[in-house]
Amino acid sequence: RTVYVNGDYLPETEAKVSIFDRGFLMADGVYEVVTVLSGKLIDFEGHMLRLDRSLGELEMAQPDAREDLLEIHRELITRNAIDEGLIYMQVTRGNPGDRDFHYPPEGTKPTLVLFTQSMPGLIDSAKAKRGARVVTVPDLRWGRRDIKTVQLLYPSMAKMAASAAGVDDAWMIEDGLITEGTSNNAYIIKDGRIVTRALSHDILHGITRATVLRFAREAQMEVEERSFTLEEALDADEAFITSASAFVTPVVEIDGEKVGSGAPGPVAARLREIYIDESL
Numbered sequence: 132r133t134v135y136v137n138g139d140y141l142p143e144t145e146a147k148v149s150i151f152d153r154g155f156l157m158a159d160g161v162y163e164v165v166t167v168l169s170g171k172l173i174d175f176e177g178h179m180l181r182l183d184r185s186l187g188e189l190e191m192a193q194p195d196a197r198e199d200l201l202e203i204h205r206e207l208i209t210r211n212a213i214d215e216g217l218i219y220m221q222v223t224r225g226n227p228g229d230r231d232f233h234y235p236p237e238g239t240k241p242t243l244v245l246f247t248q249s250m251p252g253l254i255d256s257a258k259a260k261r262g263a264r265v266v267t268v269p270d271l272r273w274g275r276r277d278i279k280t281v282q283l284l285y286p287s288m289a290k291m292a293a294s295a296a297g298v299d300d301a302w303m304i305e306d307g308l309i310t311e312g313t314s315n316n317a318y319i320i321k322d323g324r325i326v327t328r329a330l331s332h333d334i335l336h337g338i339t340r341a342t343v344l345r346f347a348r349e350a351q352m353e354v355e356e357r358s359f360t361l362e363e364a365l366d367a368d369e370a371f372i373t374s375a376s377a378f379v380t381p382v383v384e385i386d387g388e389k390v391g392s393g394a395p396g397p398v399a400a401r402l403r404e405i406y407i408d409e410s411l
């Protein structure tokens with residue numbers, strides 16, 4: 132693979148960042164994941180707006196102009212011949228030259244790293260056809276989950292708990308209410324109404340979430356942005372998740388109990404179809 136680091140395109144084995152990088156020592160960095168379908172970037176503007184917001188909330192410098200970031204994304208797609216897959220972009224507060232809790236002085240250059248992940252068959256995923264199974268775990272993440280930071284240890288632990296339970300993923304619960312999935316937003320459908328947690332500091336403001344809810348409203352579906360309990364989810368007709376890489380993926384089982392019929396339902400299937408059709 133050809134990857135990008137601080138202005139250079141390099142073979143992945145030659146790309147390097149400092150051991151003092153704040154991303155490495157402090158998880159002081161933010162990231163975005165943009166999907167590529169048919170060689171095209173999906174929802175690029177939305178992801179860049181969220182990046183700006185993450186950087187702003189952490190008082191971190193912009194790594195590059197929007198046009199330059201777009202150019203780097205396009206260049207990596209070309210150099211790595213990506214048809215279907217993802218582009219990962221990470222910005223950290225850079226290398227202060229030593230370990231220090233305080234932010235380094237203004238003018239310290241942020242570290243910018245991008246790489247591609249080729250994923251042929253991303254759209255036709257088996258998981259989307261059979262539906263995902265999830266377990267619930269307590270949400271033990273920090274209180275600013277709206278900032279897309281690289282502090283992903285707890286989501287990793289939750290994914291490991293899901294694997295240990297023999298299922299696909301985990302949904303997280305706080306104060307008796309579902310927050311979101313480990314790397315996706317969570318939804319239920321009851322009597323035709325789509326229910327998903329409202330935006331706050333408690334969840335990541337999914338770009339796919341925004342797009343899917345817009346399409347749902349345009350298709351005259353009812354959307355309720357409010358928190359829901361595990362009991363409600365188990366009593367729902369359908370459930371699903373959204374993310375850049377999962378698009379709309381049905382959830383058919385939670386904590387070993389079937390959601391609805393236990394098979395992917397019609398509303399999630401319709402939303403997935405609309406999302407993919409409109410994105411291509």
Ligand code: PDD
Nearest residue numbers: 164313314315316335337338339374375
């Ligand atoms: N995850 N919630 C969390 C906690 C996430 O990490 C993500 C994205 C989402 C969905 O956001 P979007 O629709 O913008 O992809 C929700 C990415 C894909 C990841 O970490 O790989």
